[in-house]
Amino acid sequence: MRHHLLTSFTTRGMSALLLAFGLLLVVMRPADAAQSPACAASNKSITLPTVAISPGQSNGPIGSAAQATISINCNTTYDNTPNYYDSFNVQAGQLAPLDSTNTPAGGQGILFQTNVPGIDVLLTAQTVQATSGNNGPNGTFGWSMGTINCNFDSGTLNGQNCSPNPIPVTFTVQLYKTGPVSPGRITSLTLLQIFETDTVAPPPWWWGGQTTYYSGASSSFGSLKLNAVSVSMSTCNIAAGSSTLSVALPTVDTNALSTTGSVAGQKSFSIQYTCPSGWALYMTMSTANPAAATGVIMPSTTCTAGTPATNVGIQLLQSNQQPVQFNTAQSVGNSPNGKLDLTYYAQYYATGSPIGAGQVCGTATFTMSYQ
Structure with missing residues (x-):
């Protein structure tokens, strides 16, 4: 529950001056927690159709692309923290094995290795593009997909205001040819998992409630998976x-x-x-x-x-x-x-x-x- 400011004053008679103004301020020692609380999202799977490699096929995206949208919601998480203010940095992490040799055309997105020689998986995202830098949970490979800022608002029904919330993230997946191909079946891959890091701002000077600070990212609360897909050669x-x-x-x-x-x-x-x-x-x-x-x-x-x-x-x-x-x-x-x-x-x-x-x-x- 969020706490309100408590004030008191006393007057005597119609012309009395303000005799006393008191502020009841309870100062509580900040609490520390190693792991941020987890927000809410879903696990999504993407299925791609079988791809037939044509003779003379150039390197780059091949076959049809498929999309999935995951919505990240932190309302309930904020409501369960004791903080006046929480800033939830939503992150993609625990990435599947990356292709360390090849990069996507124009540098847009991430290439994941597969078990089929010459074939990668290309992942792009909106509204924040997928990248494989060290911006994932706890500085690991991944990227920040957006931030949900929450604070106490006495004018709302439940006393909370989170914006933007939820954050919808749209992922696009497509196969990507990187070299000579040996036909086969790409085994299913969990491309990424979703985490968040709760960055807590110092409370207002009059805040009398407890504040908890978090030093580590949350546990995973969502994922994106590519289902198995076959790669064949176009035939006579x-x-x-x-x-x-x-x-x-x-x-x-x-x-x-x-x-x-x-x-x-x-x-x-x-x-x-x-x-x-x-x-x-x-x-x-x-x-x-x-x-x-x-x-x-x-x-x-x-x-x-x-x-x-x-x-x-x-x-x-x-x-x-x-x-x-x-x-x-x-x-x-x-x-x-x-x-x-x-x-x-x-x-x-x-x-x-x-x-x-x-x-x-x-x-x-x-x-x-x-x-």
Whole structure:
């Protein structure tokens, strides 16, 4: 409870002079407390959407930003102190690990490290910008988000006047690329906690109540947390119909394959992808039944019908008519922004002599990689 000034005076008669003026002033020894009392705020969490890194993505903010507002209220705290005057310095502290190497563009905000290489978390704030100097609780990393001044006011219903109160602080969080990225999942981070330091001014000369001074910051009474978020790389996707291809070669006479190494019945086919622009693309072909000749698949004994041909394989060629090198990633250039159509060829290849007529079939697997 706040105390009022107590005065007394005495008069005698209509023309009496003021005979006495007395002030009852009770002087109490200031009390000391190590820790400031805590104000009130909330714990807030922010969720960011999954971010896909595009080829050629420059360093800086990436993906969508998200916001959260925390309101700090010190009315009840002031009401529970014995002081005539309290100045509550609201502070952000206990910051998550900082990026000691990189700084945000323009120096606005704070960069926090994450467990995903090449990705930080950028935090900015309003109305006081987030900084990582030594202005947090008890001189630790952090910043002052504002001050709530409270004093006794006999004209109010509860005898208190705190202004500005509450203090709303709006935080904005966004992912920030700092270098080469390895895709992964950023684990949740408590970015900061909220504290306050109660700075008490000397009481008025007539104040008769107890005054308590505080030498340390309060315990944490609010926090801001980033929920886990995934970071992926934008990818090429195989078009419908290209994931499993069946290439039918024309029927040819055995005389077209008269000598070992001769070829016949060439047929083109294509593999289609959709890609963002900028990736360097590589195709790897492989088979379980390679022949000695480059790019040749030995015939399978599991053809669906008829007698398998003998001394005949299937050779795969790149778009430049050069044989495919099995199990070797071969460059197919840079991806366009959209549809990618890769042309290949298949043909009969005489692996020996003489040729025996029959069915010829073989299987190859293709794998697209990009960087």
